[in-house]
Amino acid sequence: MAHRCTLDEAVDRLLAGLDGPIRLGLPLGLGKPNHLVNQLYRRLGEQPARQLTLYTALSLGRPRAGSELQRRFLEPFVERLYGDYPELDYLRDLRQGSLPPNVRVEEFYLQPGSLLDSAPAQQNYISCNYSHVARDLDAKGINAVAQLVARDPARPGRLSLSCNPDITLDLLPMLRRRRAAGERILCIAVVHRDLPYMPGDAEVDEDVFDLLVEQPADTSTLFSTPYMPVGWQDHCIGLHASALVRDGGTLQVGIGAMGDAVTSALLLRQRDNVAYRELLAALAVPQRHGQLIDREGGLGPFSEGLYGCSEMFVPGLLDLAEAGVLGRRVHPRAQQRRADAGEAVPGGVWLHGGFFLGPRAFYQRLRELPAERLAGIGMTGIGFVNNLYRDEELKRQQRRDARFINSAFTVTLLGAGVADQLEDGRVVSGVGGQYNFVAQAHELHGGRSILLLRSWRENGGEVSSNIVWNYGHTTIPRHLRDMVVTEYGIADLRGRNDAEVIEALLAIADSRFQDGLIAEAKAAGKLPADFELDRRYRDNLPERLRAVCAQHREALPEYPLGCDFTPEERDLLRALTWLKSKLRLSEILELGKATLDAPAPEAFPAHLARMGLEQPDGLREELYQRLILAGLQATRNGFV
Structure with a gap:
């Protein structure tokens, strides 16, 4: 039976109950018991002879400003959120490179872009598929596990792993075997008052844990990820991808603006199919990809609905369920046979997920869901979600026409995808489950992997292509190439030879870079010397798509799933994004021109007050004021 104790007592028992080094496993993301971890970390700092290794992923910290203008925007927002x-x-010491000598942190997934310059984080990063994490942690001999859990007074003796059954459910049987062999292992649960109580596989007996910190329960603010704006480029990507989703199929979608754009497009397809088709026609999607869409996807609303199978339960999946897009339910084996025979079988789940993370409003929605709706969400182990083995026959039957939709920041002209690491070896985030889902797509009958990619990017006034001839690292090797979607179209790469793959990717590349890419491919002997790209794809330019999006602005909301920003903050975020893309702080002439073009302060008084720049003090603040005004003026009419 779990021993109920305070936070202090839990740390005392952990230190006294384990001899030698402590190897502590912590959940990815939201489920970390931060108060417990901080107290243990401080105690070990006072005991330099005692070794502590933390094994985890996605250590979440508040957003940090990279400039003075960002600081002025972020600080009030961060405090509020x-x-x-x-x-x-x-995490603070990891960023600063000041971890104590007796403490090491090993992560298999990093908060994207946050630890690029942290040598300890980069050196101790573990590169492995999400589905292999439990196996690898067990091999490292972890001897303690701690995580936040949820409590429901109506369920005495039970706890919910809530947001993080992902690794814990896979790891517990391994720990039990080692315990049976005589190893000392401690499992600690910390009840958080605001965590949603998720039923099903996520619900476990209290006795799974040795120590239970419940009185008082943790009441601190849960970490949340605010809804971010979806720009015109991402909306175009989402619209193309949405046409590849087949009614009655299976859906996995990742986090981020491009994932939200896919969700927004699917919601439009369901709720206003006429507007959806008009928008796709304006983008020439049916004209260019009609046969592919007929074969692999569809443009009509969803009648049978989709089944969700996604390692991350993103908020958009709940929106899709409420709109009737996600509604195809799956069942355990015995019930599934009855359902397949046409019998009405109650229950079942419309989503299997491994973990969740999102805005505060998302957690609130989950807490308020009626029991019968909540029962349709199957939070479970990542070994179930990300793999086909273990009841493979049933999974193949249930995961029909699967569409695994993930993002990349670079794709090579031969079809390899880059999503986790820079060319110099520094890790941006991690592979997570992306490889798992791409591999599943190739193994499942009717399954397809769809990589979302912005075809170009702009930073500091420099525009570059995200489709490149070659890159020094790949997340998805080219032998697993499948579908790539940019704002300009869809490239179906499966089973094609190299020259065909190159041509398909050139057709969805930005036209400003097509000639350079063609020259590189020809120089390598991968395209015929007389190759010419079809002229239909020579107008892949932002101006064309911006004009279409402007004409259909009502169907393309900037915040399609919700918003945590005030109206002034939305404008300021757009302006700051524009400034970052267009200007370099080192380019004095460029900055000067931007300030000369700026409107008078009277045009945006509330925005300047929000940034503390309504009455600039000195030349520096005057420059900041003029830059903000220039950005607001440039972006006042819509998308960045």
């Missing part, structure tokens, strides 16, 4: 969320002390 994160409140008393307890920052992880080890």
Whole structure:
């Protein structure tokens, strides 16, 4: 039976109950018991002879500003959104390179882009598929596990792993075997008052844990990820991808603006199919890809509905369920046979997920869902979601016409995808489950992997292509190439030879870079010397798509799933994004021109007040004021 104790007592028992080094496993993301971890970290800092290794992923910290203007925008917003969320002390020291010598942090997934310059984080990063994490942690001999859990007074003796059954459910049987062999292993649960109580596989007996910290329960602010704007480029990507989703099929979609854009497009397809078809026609999607869409996807609303099978339960999936897009339910084996025979079988789930993370409003929605609706969400182990083995026959039957939709930041002209690491070896995030889903797509009958890619990017006034001839690292090797979607179209790469793959990707590349890419491919002997790209694809330019999006602005909301920003903050975020893309702080002439073109302060008084620049003090603040005004003026009419 779990021993009920305070936070202090839990740390005392952990230190006293384990001899030698402590190897502590913590959940990915939201489920970390930060107060417990911070106290243990501080105690070990006072005991330099005692070794501590933390094994985890996605250590979440408040957004940090990279410039003075970002600081002025972020500080009030962060204070409002994160409140008393307890920052992880080890994360602060990891960023600063000041971890104590007796402490090491090993992560298999990093908060994207946050630890590029942290040598300890880069050196101790573990590169592995999400589905292999439990196996690898067990091999490392972890001897303690700690995580946040949820409590429901109506379920005495039970706890919910809530947001993070992903690794815990896979790991517990391994730990039990080692315990049976005589190893000392401690499992600690910390009840958080605001975590949604998720039923099904996520619900476990209290006795799974040795120590239970419940009185008082953790009441600090849960970490949340605010809804971010979806720009015209991402909306175009989402619209193309949405046409590849087949009614009655299976859906996995990742986090981020491009994933939200896919969700927005699917919602439009369901709720206003006429507007959806008009928008796709304006983008020439049916004209260019009609046969592919007829074969692999569809443009009509969803009648049978989709089944969700996604390692991350993103908020958009709940929106899709409420709109009737996600509604195809699957069942355990015995019930599935009855359902397949046409019998009405109650229950079942419309989503299997491994973990969740999102805005505060998302957690609130989950807490308020009626029991019968909540029962349709099957939070479970990542080994179930990300793999086909273990009841493979049933999974193949249920995961029909699967569309695994993920993003990349670079794709090579031969079809390899880059999503986790820079060319110099520094890790941006991690492979997570992306490879798992791409592999599943190739193994499942009717399954397809869809990589979403912005065809170009702009930073500091420099525009570059995200489709390149070659790159020094790949996340998805080219022998697993399948579908790539940019704002300009869809490239179906499966089973094609190299020259065909190159031509298909050139057709969805930005036209400003097509000639250079063709020259590189010809120089390598991968295209015939007389190759010419079809002229239909020579007008892949932002101006054309911006004009279409402007004409259909009502169907393309900037925040399609919700918003955590005030109206002034939305404008300011757009302006700051524009400034970052267009200007370099080192380019004085460029900055000067931007300030000369700026409107008078009277045009945006509330925005300047929000940034503390309504009455600039000195030349520096005057420059900041003029830059903000220039950005607001440039972006006042819509998308960045």
